[in-house]
Amino acid sequence: MIGQVPLDEPMLVEPGMAPEGGEASSTGGVFRLIFEVFIENRLAVIGIGIVIFFVLFCFVGPIFYHTDQVHVNLNIENQGPSIHHLLGTNNVGYDIVGRLMAGGQTTLEVGLAAALLATTFGVLWGAVAGFVGGIVDSFMMRIVDALLSIPTLFLLLFLATIFTPSVPLLILVIAFVAWLVPARLVRGEALSLRTREYVQAVRGMGGGGARIILRHIVPNAIGTIVVNATFQVADAILLVAYLSFLGLGVPPPAANWGGSLANGVNYVFAGYWWQIWPAGICIVSTVVAFNFIGDSMRDALEVRLQRR
Amino acid sequence: MKTRSALTRSLLGGVAGLALLLSACGASTATTPQVVKGGTATFAEPPAAPPNYIFPLMSLQYFSVSNLGDFIDLMYRPLYWFGQNGKAQVNPSLSLAQLPIFTVNSSGDSVATVNLKKYMWSDGTAVTSRDVEFWMKLLVANKANWAAYVPGAFPDNVTSVTYPSPTQIVFTFNKTYNQNWLLYNELSQITPIPQQVWDVTAAHPSTVGNYDLTPSGAVAVYNYLTNQSKTPSTFATNPLWRVIDGPWTLQSFSNTGEAVFVPNKRYSGPIKPKLSKFIEVPYTSDTAEFNALHSGAVDYGYLPTQDLSQKAYLSKQGYSFAPWVDFGFTYFPLNFTNRTVGPIFNQLYVRQAIQEMVNQPQYIRDIFHGYAVPSYGPVPVVPANPFASPYEKSNPYPYNPTAAKTLLTSHGWAVHPNGVTTCVNPTLCGAGIKKGAGLNFSLLFASGVTTVTSEMEALQSSLSTIGIKVTLSQKPFNAVLSVATPCPSTGPNVSKCTWQMANWGGGWVYAPDYYPSGGEILAAGAGSNSGGYNDPVNNANIVATHTQLGTAAMFTYEDYVAKMLPVIFLPSADYSLSEYKSTLHGVVPQDAYLNLNPENWYFTKG
Numbered sequence: 001m002i003g004q005v006p007l008d009e010p011m012l013v014e015p016g017m018a019p020e021g022g023e024a025s026s027t028g029g030v031f032r033l034i035f036e037v038f039i040e041n042r043l044a045v046i047g048i049g050i051v052i053f054f055v056l057f058c059f060v061g062p063i064f065y066h067t068d069q070v071h072v073n074l075n076i077e078n079q080g081p082s083i084h085h086l087l088g089t090n091n092v093g094y095d096i097v098g099r100l101m102a103g104g105q106t107t108l109e110v111g112l113a114a115a116l117l118a119t120t121f122g123v124l125w126g127a128v129a130g131f132v133g134g135i136v137d138s139f140m141m142r143i144v145d146a147l148l149s150i151p152t153l154f155l156l157l158f159l160a161t162i163f164t165p166s167v168p169l170l171i172l173v174i175a176f177v178a179w180l181v182p183a184r185l186v187r188g189e190a191l192s193l194r195t196r197e198y199v200q201a202v203r204g205m206g207g208g209g210a211r212i213i214l215r216h217i218v219p220n221a222i223g224t225i226v227v228n229a230t231f232q233v234a235d236a237i238l239l240v241a242y243l244s245f246l247g248l249g250v251p252p253p254a255a256n257w258g259g260s261l262a263n264g265v266n267y268v269f270a271g272y273w274w275q276i277w278p279a280g281i282c283i284v285s286t287v288v289a290f291n292f293i294g295d296s297m298r299d300a301l302e303v304r305l306q307r308r
Numbered sequence: 309m310k311t312r313s314a315l316t317r318s319l320l321g322g323v324a325g326l327a328l329l330l331s332a333c334g335a336s337t338a339t340t341p342q343v344v345k346g347g348t349a350t351f352a353e354p355p356a357a358p359p360n361y362i363f364p365l366m367s368l369q370y371f372s373v374s375n376l377g378d379f380i381d382l383m384y385r386p387l388y389w390f391g392q393n394g395k396a397q398v399n400p401s402l403s404l405a406q407l408p409i410f411t412v413n414s415s416g417d418s419v420a421t422v423n424l425k426k427y428m429w430s431d432g433t434a435v436t437s438r439d440v441e442f443w444m445k446l447l448v449a450n451k452a453n454w455a456a457y458v459p460g461a462f463p464d465n466v467t468s469v470t471y472p473s474p475t476q477i478v479f480t481f482n483k484t485y486n487q488n489w490l491l492y493n494e495l496s497q498i499t500p501i502p503q504q505v506w507d508v509t510a511a512h513p514s515t516v517g518n519y520d521l522t523p524s525g526a527v528a529v530y531n532y533l534t535n536q537s538k539t540p541s542t543f544a545t546n547p548l549w550r551v552i553d554g555p556w557t558l559q560s561f562s563n564t565g566e567a568v569f570v571p572n573k574r575y576s577g578p579i580k581p582k583l584s585k586f587i588e589v590p591y592t593s594d595t596a597e598f599n600a601l602h603s604g605a606v607d608y609g610y611l612p613t614q615d616l617s618q619k620a621y622l623s624k625q626g627y628s629f630a631p632w633v634d635f636g637f638t639y640f641p642l643n644f645t646n647r648t649v650g651p652i653f654n655q656l657y658v659r660q661a662i663q664e665m666v667n668q669p670q671y672i673r674d675i676f677h678g679y680a681v682p683s684y685g686p687v688p689v690v691p692a693n694p695f696a697s698p699y700e701k702s703n704p705y706p707y708n709p710t711a712a713k714t715l716l717t718s719h720g721w722a723v724h725p726n727g728v729t730t731c732v733n734p735t736l737c738g739a740g741i742k743k744g745a746g747l748n749f750s751l752l753f754a755s756g757v758t759t760v761t762s763e764m765e766a767l768q769s770s771l772s773t774i775g776i777k778v779t780l781s782q783k784p785f786n787a788v789l790s791v792a793t794p795c796p797s798t799g800p801n802v803s804k805c806t807w808q809m810a811n812w813g814g815g816w817v818y819a820p821d822y823y824p825s826g827g828e829i830l831a832a833g834a835g836s837n838s839g840g841y842n843d844p845v846n847n848a849n850i851v852a853t854h855t856q857l858g859t860a861a862m863f864t865y866e867d868y869v870a871k872m873l874p875v876i877f878l879p880s881a882d883y884s885l886s887e888y889k890s891t892l893h894g895v896v897p898q899d900a901y902l903n904l905n906p907e908n909w910y911f912t913k914g
Contacts, residue, residue, distance in 0.1 A: 070769065072765055074673075075670075091762055164779070164781050251779060251781055252764075253769065265595060266612070269602065270615060270618075271617070
């Protein structure tokens with residue numbers, strides 16, 4: 001009997017080359033190549049820098065810059081920037097810098113968690129639909145089509161109106177509308193991947209559908225997934241901002257950038273720029289940063305664009 | 309002849325001299341405005357509170373200024389009009405009837421004889437006692453659904469109504485009442501409605517009948533009209549609502565709440581509209597409204613408090629500033645009928661603790677920038693009136709976090725600042741409160757008004773310091789109003805009634821219960837008693853105000869309310885900081901009961 005290459009052992013491949021099918025395995029060379037392509041994109045590096053900055057600002061900043069973001073202080077409402085309040089205070093006396101930190105935590109948490117949840121669910125949905133095919137595929141994708149036909153903002157407003165907003169709910173609501181895109185993308189990949197020889201081989205050796213999907217199809221669509229996930233984060237942050245701007249974000253005293261911006265806009269004629277610009281800059285910077293990263297990830301993971 | 313001629317010359321000379329003098333005066337006041345015939349005036353509706361109901365007989369969830377004073381009253385005039393030159397009093401000239409003649413019959417009961425003036429419906433028929441009877445029949449049969457219903461009062465206390473002629477109605481009551489109260493709180497509630505069109509139970513071609521004359525028929529008519537009134541898109545097209553007796557007829561109504569009115573050419577009242585069109589424009593927030601005002605798109609709008617710095621700019625743009633003070637007070641109800649938190653709200657010390665965490669002076673200074681007055685009881689302090697008692701004005705529960713905390717600890721609660729205070733001694737906590745129960749409430753408030761949002765955030769923050777956790781959420785005004793109704797005690801909707809505290813942001817304006825005896829909002833079972841408060845002493849105090857003249861009974865009632873806190877009192881902000889174009893006249897004085905009278909308005913050339 002001819003010996004079989006153990007499925008759980010790395011295949012013999014040339015250094016720096018992706019395995020030709022089979023179960024995806026890590027090779028330092030591939031990642032090095034991806035990394036090299038990635039960092040060639042200056043905007044991506046800037047994007048990474050911005051994201052790191054905001055993560056540190058929001059999660060480490062409060063350790064050094066102490067503010068009370070739970071209790072209002074009407075005695076210092078609407079004050080301009082000063083040594084005591086670097087970016088001034090808002091209409092109920094919250095320090096703006098502290099508010100941006102607290103709001104950034106919520107925004108980033110919701111954005112990242114919603115993107116992760118949407119990507120995970122969407123990938124599995126699309127992979128199953130694409131792999132199984134036939135009537136199951138048709139049924140599953142018609143559900144996707146039906147949900148895609150509903151305007152996102154309308155659906156978000158509807159859901160956020162029915163339920164009392166909270167961080168977990170915002171994550172669920174945003175993920176509920178965001179999973180459709182990765183589902184379609186991965187389904188397209190799965191339709192192609194399921195015909196590959198290594199998938200046939202797994203079938204021939206008695207491998208089940210779950211194993212094929214989780215160990216072969218999903219890992220081999222990882223490029224598409226990762227690129228989409230970065231855009232998902234950016235989109236989710238924007239959606240959080242939309243909802244909060246419309247008054248459907250997390251209730252006070254919790255903060256988020258969209259809510260801070262919406263609150264600041266009430267004072268646009270009063271000239272309280274410090275209540276508008278910082279929150280707006282935070283939202284725009286973070287969204288642009290994730291888009292930079294996504295663009296570069298696409299360059300790095302897309303075979304046709306790679307410099308080999 | 310001479311004499312005559314001389315006289316004539318003398319007269320001519322005098323007239324010529326007077327003409328010269330007048331022309332000279334005219335030259336010196338060359339800016340004397342010239343009245344413009346017609347014109348369109350736009351009025352900004354309150355933020356996120358467009359009209360959504362047109363049938364004058366309504367339940368609590370529709371009982372708002374936006375629906376009544378700003379909308380329905382323009383088309384359907386009440387029997388008695390209140391508000392005269394900005395003063396809180398009856399206005400005989402705008403009423404559909406002469407002031408009632410009060411007598412006492414041989415049984416010692418009050419009798420009110422009402423004589424109608426000559427008013428016409430827009431279909432050419434006269435407003436008669438049959439239209440009043442139609443209202444009364446619908447009211448009696450459907451009183452439980454009526455927002456202004458006070459058990460034992462109108463219409464329960466009317467033992468008989470007779471209609472001796474098409475222009476006369478005689479009400480007989482079950483005892484002798486305070487005549488002012490009868491006029492201001494009972495007869496004031498009547499709005500004649502067109503029986504010749506509305507006495508139907510189904511859509512056309514159903515024939516108009518006298519269905520209202522039987523209780524079951526009156527219920528069927530009410531149900532039909534109520535259902536028709538729930539479709540705003542048909543307000544301007546439904547044949548029912550085309551027959552009116554007010555000065556304005558609705559030309560169009562959009563789903564967003566934009567109401568376009570044109571003059572009712574058959575209006576029989578003394579003041580005919582001068583404008584050719586009057587438009588009420590909806591806005592989702594005060595910021596959106598101010599954007600429109602800033603751009604000059606609104607003739608009569610309001611300046612949000614946060615934009616007070618723009619007052620001078622608006623003045624340069626040709627706007628005049630006029631704070632609109634109403635005869636009302638601001639509060640938010642606690643839901644005593646909520647099965648979870650009702651037992652907690654039933655404890656006076658809990659309500660006192662909450663009230664003592666409301667820093668009204670600071671809210672007035674920092675949130676309303678002075679355009680508000682404190683509310684410590686149910687009777688307004690301004691406009692000046694004889695009913696506000698010295699005790700109510702004295703602020704029985706001033707801001708005092710220490711006292712609030714002591715109240716809780718002395719009643720068996722373990723106070724956890726910034727956490728949730730819990731009951732550790734149920735015996736002291738009070739009836740129905742279990743060990744471990746927490747002071748953890750939800751508070752729904754109206755969206756779109758920055759000052760209300762700031763106020764609720766400040767209150768939430770303040771309460772958190774003594775461990776009263778409040779979770780805030782926002783909905784539009786009409787949605788809050790529809791939620792804040794007493795929970796049913798039985799039936800499938802019991803579990804759906806979950807609201808705990810609700811603030812629609814506007815409190816209460818005493819209209820059409822113009823006499824501030826508070827029955828509609830605080831008497832047990834009253835149609836607008838949102839929280840379901842029920843206190844026998846309070847009920848008796850309210851009843852006493854109905855019969856006793858003078859201020860003694862009123863003081864007793866309001867002092868008790870101020871002490872017992874059936875609601876949480878908040879500063880009463882001016883209804884709006886109105887801005888109106890200086891070329892628009894007749895806007896001021898603004899009505900203390902918040903009614904609109906655009907028939908008084910006219911433009912002059914700027």
